[in-house]
Amino acid sequence: MKRTSPLYDCQQSLNGSWQEINGMLSLVRVQTDLTPHLDIADLSFLTRFGVKGAGAASWLEGQGIVVPDRPNTWSSLPQGGIIARLGLTEFLIEDSVHSHVANQLSKACDQLSPKVYPVLRQDAAIAIRGSNIHELLQQTCSVNFLALSLAERPVILTSMVGVSVTIIPGEQYRIWCDGTFGAYLWRTLGAIVEEMGGGIAGANEG
Numbered sequence: 001m002k003r004t005s006p007l008y009d010c011q012q013s014l015n016g017s018w019q020e021i022n023g024m025l026s027l028v029r030v031q032t033d034l035t036p037h038l039d040i041a042d043l044s045f046l047t048r049f050g051v052k053g054a055g056a057a058s059w060l061e062g063q064g065i066v067v068p069d070r071p072n073t074w075s076s077l078p079q080g081g082i083i084a085r086l087g088l089t090e091f092l093i094e095d096s097v098h099s100h101v102a103n104q105l106s107k108a109c110d111q112l113s114p115k116v117y118p119v120l121r122q123d124a125a126i127a128i129r130g131s132n133i134h135e136l137l138q139q140t141c142s143v144n145f146l147a148l149s150l151a152e153r154p155v156i157l158t159s160m161v162g163v164s165v166t167i168i169p170g171e172q173y174r175i176w177c178d179g180t181f182g183a184y185l186w187r188t189l190g191a192i193v194e195e196m197g198g199g200i201a202g203a204n205e206g
Contacts, residue, residue: 002023002024003022003023003024003045004024004025005024005025005026005042005044005045005124006044006122006123006124006179006180006182006183007042007044007124007126007182007183007186008025009183010183010186010187010190011027011042011200014027014030014200015030016028016029016030016202017029017202019204021045021097021203022045022046022047022097024044024045026042026044026045026203027042027200027202027203028202028203028204028205029202029204029205030199030200030201030202030205036130036131037130037131037132037196037197037198038128038129038130038131038132038133038136038193038196038197038198038199039128039129039130039193039198039199039200039201039205040126040127040128040186040189040190040193040198040199040200040201041126041127041128041200041201041202041203041205042124042125042126042186042203043125043126043127043174043203044123044124044125044126044179044182045203046094046095046096046097046125047094047095047100047102047103048092048093048094048095048102048121048123048125049092049093049094049101049102049103049105049106049118049121050090050091050092050093050118050119050120050121051090051091051093051105051116051117051118051119052089052090052091052116052117052119053089053115053116053117054089054115055113055114055115055116056089056090056091056115056116056117057089057091058113059112059113059116060083060091060105062113063104063105063108065077065083065093065101065105066083067083067085067091068083068084068085068153070085071085071086071087071088072085072086072087072154072155072156072157073085073152073153073154073155074153074154074155074168075153077093077095077096077099077101078099078101079095079096079098079099080096080097080098080099081093081094081095081096081099081101081102082094082168084155084166084168085155086155086157086166087157090119092121092166092176093105094125106118122178122179123176123177123178123179123182124176124177124178124179124181124182124183124185124186125174125175125176126174126175126176126177126182126185126186126189127172127173127174127175128172128173128175128189128193129171129172129173130198132196132197132198133173134146135196136189136192136193136196137173139192140160140161140188140189140192141158141159141160141161141165141167142158142159143156143158143167145169145173148169150169150170153168154168154169155167155168156168156169160175160177160185160189161184161185161188161189163177163178163181163184163185164177164178164181165177165185
């Protein structure tokens with residue numbers, strides 16, 4: 001089934017290479033010189049699955065998933081995917097390009113336990129990386145990311161330029177938001193990135 005990135009309209013005029021990934025036409029390479037200081041990329045093509053409810057953690061464990069034991073933390077899944085615990089009883093699972101956990105969990109929804117509810121995840125997914133990332137964050141978000149311990153694998157639920165977002169900090173910062181607000185968030189962040197001398201990267205340029 002064909003999918004469309006919430007950010008597609010913002011990128012279709014770029015001079016770059018496109019490829020279908022997970023049924024979504026995705027910008028994989030941009031014909032410009034990238035800077036190590038700051039760049040932004042669309043990762044909306046990655047497959048995601050959401051689930052919540054008092055029985056969600058037990059249900060995921062029954063599917064062979066090791067869930068984070070603390071709220072607002074994340075852990076790695078096999079082959080590079082992630083699972084993020086959003087509060088106490090909601091989970092976001094996102095595959096890497098090589099894993100299929102999210103799809104497997106979606107199929108398993110036919111056998112949900114009581115107090116387990118699927119969450120439709122049609123996020124805009126953005127990655128930002130570079131040495132100037134904290135300057136960008138200071139302009140767009142009230143959270144002091146420098147005070148966080150990355151070893152604790154924090155998941156931050158906050159707002160960025162007025163948009164509710166979920167952020168995982170690291171070597172690259174991963175940002176998810178409701179797809180309907182994705183274009184606004186992308187354009188706003190992209191404009192600031194360009195003002196700071198950065199640019200747009202393709203999915204294969206990370």
